[in-house]
Amino acid sequence: xxxxxxxxxxxxxxxxxxxxxxxxxxxxxxxxxxxxxxxxxxxxxxxxxxxxxxxxxxxxxxxxxxxxxxxxxxxxxxxxxxxxxxxxxxxxxxxxxxxxxxxxxxxxxxxxxxxxxxxxxxxxxxxxxxxxxxxxxxxxxxxxxxxxxxxxxxxxxxxxxxxxxxxxxxxxxxxxxxxxxxxxxxxxxxxxxxxxxxxxxxxxxxxxxxxxxxxxxxxxxxxxxxxxxxxxxxxxxxxxxxxxxxxxxxxxxxxxxxxxxxxxxxxxxxxxxxxxxxxxxxxxxxxxxxxxxxxxxxxxxxxxxxxxxxxxxxxxxxxxxxxxxxxxxxxxxxx
Amino acid sequence: xxxxxxxxxxxxxxxxxxxxxxxxxxxxxxxxxxxxxxxxxxxxxxxxxxxxxxxxxxxxxxxxxxxxxxxxxxxxxxxxxxxxxxxxxxxxxxxxxxxxxxxxxxxxxxxxxxxxxxxxxxxxxxxxxxxxxxxxxxxxxxxxxxxxxxxxxxxxxxxxxxxxxxxxxxxxxxxxxxxxxxxxxxxxxxxxxxxxxxxxxxxxxxxxxxxxxxxxxxxxxxxxxxxxxxxxxxxxxxxxxxxxxxxxxxxxxxxxxxxxxxxxxxxxxxxxxxxxxxxxxxxxxxxxxxxxxxxxxxxxxxxxxxxxxxxxxxxxxxxxxxxxxxxxxxxxxxx
Numbered sequence: 001x002x003x004x005x006x007x008x009x010x011x012x013x014x015x016x017x018x019x020x021x022x023x024x025x026x027x028x029x030x031x032x033x034x035x036x037x038x039x040x041x042x043x044x045x046x047x048x049x050x051x052x053x054x055x056x057x058x059x060x061x062x063x064x065x066x067x068x069x070x071x072x073x074x075x076x077x078x079x080x081x082x083x084x085x086x087x088x089x090x091x092x093x094x095x096x097x098x099x100x101x102x103x104x105x106x107x108x109x110x111x112x113x114x115x116x117x118x119x120x121x122x123x124x125x126x127x128x129x130x131x132x133x134x135x136x137x138x139x140x141x142x143x144x145x146x147x148x149x150x151x152x153x154x155x156x157x158x159x160x161x162x163x164x165x166x167x168x169x170x171x172x173x174x175x176x177x178x179x180x181x182x183x184x185x186x187x188x189x190x191x192x193x194x195x196x197x198x199x200x201x202x203x204x205x206x207x208x209x210x211x212x213x214x215x216x217x218x219x220x221x222x223x224x225x226x227x228x229x230x231x232x233x234x235x236x237x238x239x240x241x242x243x244x245x246x247x248x249x250x251x252x253x254x255x256x257x258x259x260x261x262x263x264x265x266x267x268x269x270x271x272x273x274x275x276x277x278x279x280x281x282x283x284x285x286x287x288x289x290x291x292x293x294x295x296x297x298x299x300x301x302x303x304x305x306x307x308x309x310x311x312x313x314x315x316x317x318x319x320x321x322x323x324x325x326x327x328x329x330x331x332x333x334x335x
Numbered sequence: 336x337x338x339x340x341x342x343x344x345x346x347x348x349x350x351x352x353x354x355x356x357x358x359x360x361x362x363x364x365x366x367x368x369x370x371x372x373x374x375x376x377x378x379x380x381x382x383x384x385x386x387x388x389x390x391x392x393x394x395x396x397x398x399x400x401x402x403x404x405x406x407x408x409x410x411x412x413x414x415x416x417x418x419x420x421x422x423x424x425x426x427x428x429x430x431x432x433x434x435x436x437x438x439x440x441x442x443x444x445x446x447x448x449x450x451x452x453x454x455x456x457x458x459x460x461x462x463x464x465x466x467x468x469x470x471x472x473x474x475x476x477x478x479x480x481x482x483x484x485x486x487x488x489x490x491x492x493x494x495x496x497x498x499x500x501x502x503x504x505x506x507x508x509x510x511x512x513x514x515x516x517x518x519x520x521x522x523x524x525x526x527x528x529x530x531x532x533x534x535x536x537x538x539x540x541x542x543x544x545x546x547x548x549x550x551x552x553x554x555x556x557x558x559x560x561x562x563x564x565x566x567x568x569x570x571x572x573x574x575x576x577x578x579x580x581x582x583x584x585x586x587x588x589x590x591x592x593x594x595x596x597x598x599x600x601x602x603x604x605x606x607x608x609x610x611x612x613x614x615x616x617x618x619x620x621x622x623x624x625x626x627x628x629x630x631x632x633x634x635x636x637x638x639x640x641x642x643x644x645x646x647x648x649x650x651x652x653x654x655x656x657x658x659x660x661x662x663x664x665x666x667x668x669x670x
Contacts, residue, residue: 002547004530006607006643008569013606016570020609023616024597024629061605195339201606212337234343235351262359267602267639270396270666271348271536272341274355281358294359297666298633304602304641308341331605331632333668 003199003206003304010201014058014080021065025330028069035092037078037085043070043328044097050168050177051075051097052104054161055090056113057082059200060221063157063300064107066331072165073106073329081200081303082222084112090120094129102130102174106164106181108153109135132174134181136160138190138311141218141227145249148186154221155263155300156188159313159323162334166325184319189250190261191242192309194219195232198266198302217241221265221302235272239279242310247287252314254288259323261295261311266304270297273308280310293323299332338534338541338639345536349393349415356400360665363404370427372413372420378405378663379432385503385512386410386432387439389496390425391448392417394535395556398492398635399442401666407500408441408664416535416638417557419447425455429464437465437509441499441516443488444470467509469516471495473525473646476553476562480584483521489556490598490635491523494648494658497669501660519654524585525596526577527644529554529561533601533637552576556600556637570607574614577645582622587649589623594658596630596646601639605632608643615645628658634667 007013015036022031032038045051054064055077064076075093079085094103105121107113114135121131137148138156153160163184167177194216197206207223210216215238218226233241252258260280262273273296284291292315300309313319327334342348350371357366367373380386389399390412399411410428414420429438440456442448449470456466472483473491488495498519502512529551532541542558545551550573553561568576587593595615597608608631619626627650635644648654662669 004548004550004567004641006528006530006570006573006603007610008571013610016613017606017609020612020616020631023626024595024609024612024631059604059606061609066605193341195341213339215339232339235341236343238341260359266604267641268341269394269601269636269638270401270633271352271394271638274352274359274396275342275348277355277359278351281355291358296355296359298605301604303604303606306339306602306639 002204005201005204007201013201014078018078028330032092032096035089037089038092038096039065039068039076039078040096041068041070041074044074045099047099048101049099049171050101050104050174051099052106052165052168053077053090053093053097054106055085056107057084059303060300062298062331067161067329069327069329071169071325071327073161084110084116087116087119087123090117091123094120094124098129102132104164104168104177104181105131105133106136106161108157109137109151132178134178134185136185138185138188140189140191140245140249142220152220154190154192155261155309156190156311158261158299159188159259159311160184162327163319163322165327166322169325180322187314187319188311189246190309190311191218191245192265192307193217193238194265194305194307196306197223198305221300235275236279239276243280243283246310246312247283250312250314252289257290257292257315257320258284259293259313259315260291261299263299263309263311264297264301265307266301267306268308276308292320337539340536340539342536348536349413353413363665367427367431370424372424373427373431374400374403374411374413375431376403376405376409379409380434382434383436384434384506385436385439385509386434387441387500387503388412388425388428388432389441390420391442392419394638395635397633397666402496402664404662404664406504406660406662408496419445419451422451422454422458425452426458429455429459433464437467439499439503439512439516440466440468441496442470443492444472444486467513469513469520471520473520473523475524475526475580475584477555487555489525489527490596490644491525491646493596493634494523494594494646495519498654498657500662501657504660515657522649522654523646524581525644525646526553526580527600527642528552528573529600529640529642531641532558533640556635570610571614574611578615578618581645581647582618585647585649587624592625592627592650592655593619594628594648594650595626596634598634598644598646599632599636600642601636602641603643611643627655
């Protein structure tokens with residue numbers, strides 16, 4: 001059975017989406033005339049500021065283009081659905097936000113993205129633009145803890161980008177921006193569960209199958225296989241399974257503060273996310289951790305996939321300051 | 336086939352959701368100890384200000400509890416899934432936000448809500464609290480234009496509440512708050528289309544059926560029958576069908592300004608909403624109307640129903656000022 005979608009020709013879905021984004025949010029973002037997949041913040045790039053370029057495949061909205069704006073990313077390079085952008089829009093983003101203080105590339109750790117962003121970095125290096133790259137690797141399901149650099153980046157992106165974007169907005173030098181971005185990523189942990197597949201606009205076919213009463217723990221946001229298929233459990237048991245792993249890896253001392261995202265992978269509604277949030281709070285209370293900030297909603301999605309992820313960022317004074325720093329993006333606001 | 340949901344016991348879903356909301360957003364809202372379904376803004380009610388109470392069934396999140404906060408509603412009374420709150424939590428909300436200047440009740444025009452809010456209004460009248468009621472009736476599919484008072488309230492709530500909340504926050508007298516609320520409702524038009532059903536937490540069964548390639552035009556947010564079942568059309572054709580009706584009823588002169596919501600009924604992702612937004616903008620351009628504000632996302636949902644609605648508010652200088660007035664709620668921000 002085909003998935004019903006409100007689209008025109010699936011082949012044009014990304015470009016038509018971008019037209020809609022620009023129509024809705026022209027006060028905040030624009031596309032480069034010569035590179036329409038390069039989305040730039042109207043208010044952000046300025047002399048002496050480290051530029052910040054994010055990006056990745058489409059289909060994860062509001063990631064990534066929703067996080068372009070004052071106090072967060074200066075630009076996003078937009079790929080096709082679930083596919084990395086090629087080097088060109090990344091290069092054009094880089095040139096557009098370069099103000100002589102260097103440019104920070106931040107994106108999820110996927111082979112295609114790494115290849116294309118690295119190629120872009122090499123190209124702009126020839127024009128004397130210094131690029132630093134910080135990959136997000138927050139998905140605890142995607143590799144063991146001692147191989148963190150093999151992990152994928154998922155919803156924790158939001159906090160890691162937010163911290164880095166604040167550092168850039170505070171006009172810190174590139175060494176400091178990079179250090180803060182790396183620390184933010186090191187202290188951010190995400191774990192999720194999928195309940196049903198999504199389908200791509202061009203195929204309208206489900207990208208994986210799950211049994212009628214099954215869930216897949218640790219599935220990636222492009223349908224990458226998870227750790228285990230299990231029988232669907234009650235919300236509290238699912239939340240406990242995710243929080244057990246996160247809290248164990250995070251190993252935060254009592255009294256420390258955390259920021260949390262309970263993220264829908266697409267079609268899981270707020271009611272279910274808040275039911276999970278209830279149990280997240282219980283687990284934080286039991287661990288003696290203070291909840292500084294909660295984001296509950298659609299932050300890093302996989303089209304209309306059903307399921308949810310929990311992200312916990314282990315704050316320190318510096319990260320808390322960065323997370324609280326104001327930002328103003330088309331699809332995300334804080335502070 | 337049962338819908339998979341991340342819940343515990345379906346009978347507790349609303350109360351557990353509320354616990355999660357309070358855990359996540361304790362800085363913005365609290366529940367009354369003696370009436371846990373009465374959600375009150377921490378920062379809002381104050382001496383001399385008209386109080387504003389909204390409410391309705393659960394399952395439409397972020398409506399209604401997400402719109403409680405400074406500059407918008409002072410309180411929301413929370414019902415079971417797709418069911419009106421009984422009078423008690425409405426009465427307790429009213430007492431909690433009454434500051435001697437009167438209280439405005441605003442909610443969608445559904446028989447159960449009307450009955451319960453009217454009973455609450457009678458009860459608090461005995462304690463000398465003056466209540467005015469403004470029903471939202473923005474759903475153009477639910478009755479003919481000459482029977483506007485029979486229409487249901489749907490996503491246009493967001494703009495109507497926003498305008499009224501701003502009027503209250505500006506400390507206007509209750510006559511003015513009521514006048515502005517009525518004008519906002521009169522000038523707000525919503526039309527939607529459903530692609531697939533949702534299921535209630537207690538049954539996990541779909542609340543209606545649609546064929547594999549069908550959509551239902553004008554379906555209500557509780558699955559109320561629409562105007563017609565049609566074969567699923569391309570996004571532009573769907574958007575045109577919705578905008579034809581809205582623009583015809585609105586009959587706005589060229590040069591006027593509008594605010595727009597492209598709202599997901601639940602599982603329809605941002606990509607599809609922005610593809611619709613693209614065509615909305617084209618239609619506004621053709622009609623010579625200026626787009627002042629766009630909200631694109633989940634504003635008035637029906638759990639995980641697939642589909643979308645378009646809301647257009649015909650602004651004038653006063654409504655534009657109200658829509659632009661800052662507000663700060665748990666699940667919605669503007670200004």
